[in-house]
Amino acid sequence: MxxxxxxxxxxxxxxxxxxxxxxxxxxxxxxxxxxxxxxxxxxxxxxxxxxxxxxxxxRRLIDAAKAQLERVTLTSRAFHHDRFADFCTQLAELCGMEMVLPMNTGAEAVETAVKTARKWGYRTKGVPDGTAKIIVAADNFHGRTTTIISFSTDEEARADYGPYTPGFEIVPYGDLAALDAAMTDNTVAVLLEPIQGEAGVLVPPPGYLAGVRELTRARNVLFIADEIQSGLGRTGKTFALEHEGVVPDMYVLGKALGGGVVPVSAVVSSAEILGVFRPGEHGSTFGGNPLACAVALEVIAMLRTGxxxxxxxxxxxxxxxxxxxxxxxxxxxxxxxxxxxxxxxxxxxxxxxxxxxxxxxxxxxxxxxxxxxxxxxxxxxxxxxxxxxxxxxxxxxxxxx
CATH class of the missing domain: 3.90.1150.10 (Aspartate Aminotransferase, domain 1)
Incomplete structure (x- = not known):
């Protein structure tokens, strides 16, 4: 053979x-x-x-990884390490945000964004406990965890994994009127891909993303941009949302952030939004580990050149x-x-x-x-x-x- x-x-x-x-x-x-x-x-x-x-x-990414491998690769978040602060600071600056919550995979970052939005809804917006709603788009792909596939419209990804996690409403992608109609006082976030990758690289109609930003701002709802595939240079901008001059409340990043060397993902947002977490409420043993931070720091430096x-x-x-x-x-x-x-x-x-x-x-x-x-x-x-x-x-x- x-x-x-x-x-x-x-x-x-x-x-x-x-x-x-x-x-x-x-x-x-x-x-x-x-x-x-x-x-x-x-x-x-x-x-x-x-x-x-x-x-x-x-070469830049491999050299950064090799140098870090000789020093320290994991401390867990029980201790600080000497790459963590630079990673969080520089990624926040790249995104025009204030605070970073690092994870490993894209799906973990999406789960983190969902948890963040719900906690923000209860603690900051004042939504009654257990009633938070997040609006998503049909034909989305945000990952394959049980919660994420609960708001998928792809039966291949969904079938045989129920019971499904409640708290999500699905509207057609690109339809501002449907999004507006779906919003209620209990809506805490709208989670969208600026370009739907797995669906076939679907680009929304001109003005749609700006309209989403306007609607969410008017209703005190978080706009969460899943830029795991579309972000970090792929579309000709650092972020796909830049093509419409839109800044979300939260970026969800992954894939290219690890340069194809190690899994690195992150949620990036304001201090007000990510500040809802207290010690012990969310975490990851490997999230923000020294090796991941070293590689991601080099990715950030490369993107800064334009x-x-x-x-x-x-x-x-x-x-x-x-x-x-x-x-x-x-x-x-x-x-x-x-x-x-x-x-x-x-x-x-x-x-x-x-x-x-x-x-x-x-x-x-x-x-x-x-x-x-x-x-x-x-x-x-x-x-x-x-x-x-x-x-x-x-x-x-x-x-x-």
Whole structure:
């Protein structure tokens, strides 16, 4: 049995089948390229769902991690460590906020945001205990914990996990009137992705996010922006909300914050909002650990230069121009997105998203499908224009009859 086939067979036999990965086994990676166990090279056009915004093996991030590994990796939050204050201070400054609550995974950060909003609602807004409501959007993806899938509309993510956590109301994404109608005196927060990634890189109508900000401010409701995928440079701005000049009450961050090296996530907000917590009311053994802080500090320093945001904006314009040209041939029905991030709806007559992804894999390009006929394109922000063009040429070839 070939090395690839053997590795896949072993994985299938001994790991739960909660994912359906493409049949490739990666052994090493550098920048925008990955190499499998048999020495074949692949252009990474997914970037770990935006966790690898700065590419594989980014030297600055690896050096920061190595240096910290030699010093201390974990203290727990029982003690202070010498990277924690800088991490919290600098991340708060990057976000234009005051306070940080660090966690590990994106789902943990979303759970933390939910807990924060409820506690703020009871202690600050004065909502009666046990009645807080949080409004979310249909087709959202915020993670896979029991509470988070309770407000998902994706039956694949939801089915067989009930009973579900109450306290959430779902409204159509992009519909301000529906959001306004759903608000009550017990509404404590609106939780949204500025661009819905898992749904197929759905960009809301112009003015929607600004309208959400206006409505939430008028009703004394927190606007929580889940920028786990859309944030930290992906769309050509540090945060996707910046495209509409909107500042939320709370950012939820993850993925690229750890540079593809370690899991790092955080909730970032004002001192008034995050100040509702007292010792013992929420925590994480690994949240804000020294290794995570060291890597995240380097990520923050890289974002401060603006070069990655500019690169995503410029290459993103090129990406969307080239993808737009493909809509004239009948194979590509719709292209959505912003910056180096696109959802591409393939005509079903050309194959499912999975089939297109497998054909691209055979040509040395790795993407991933979602919701049937859609593929997502989100290469590392360090990809060269030449490599991006080569990847797009493979897509054209796959879609040519």
């Amino acid at each position: 070939a090395t690839t086939d053997r590795a896949i067979a072993s994985a299938e036999a001994h790991s739960a089948h909660n994912y359906h990965p493409l049949p490739v086994v990666i052994a090493s990676a550098d920048g925008a390229w990955m190499t499998d166990v048999e020495g074949r090279r692949f252009l990474d056009m997914l970037a770990g769902y935006s966790a690898l915004n700065f590419g594989h093996g980014n 070069e990655y945001q500019q690169r995503a904006a410029e290459l993103g314009d090129h990406l969307h121009h080239e993808l737009g040209l493909m809509t004239t041939g009948g194979a590509v029905e719709t292209v959505r997105g912003r910056g180096l991030w696109a959802g591409v709806d393939i005509s079903p007559s050309y194959g499912t998203g999975r089939e297109i992804s497998e054909k691209l894999m055979d040509r040395g390009v790795l993407v991933k499908d979602t919701h049937g006929s859609t593929i997502r394109i989100a290469p590392p922000l360090v990809i060269s224009k030449e490599d991006l063009d080569w990847g797009l040429e493979q897509l054209r070839a796959v879609l040519t009859r």
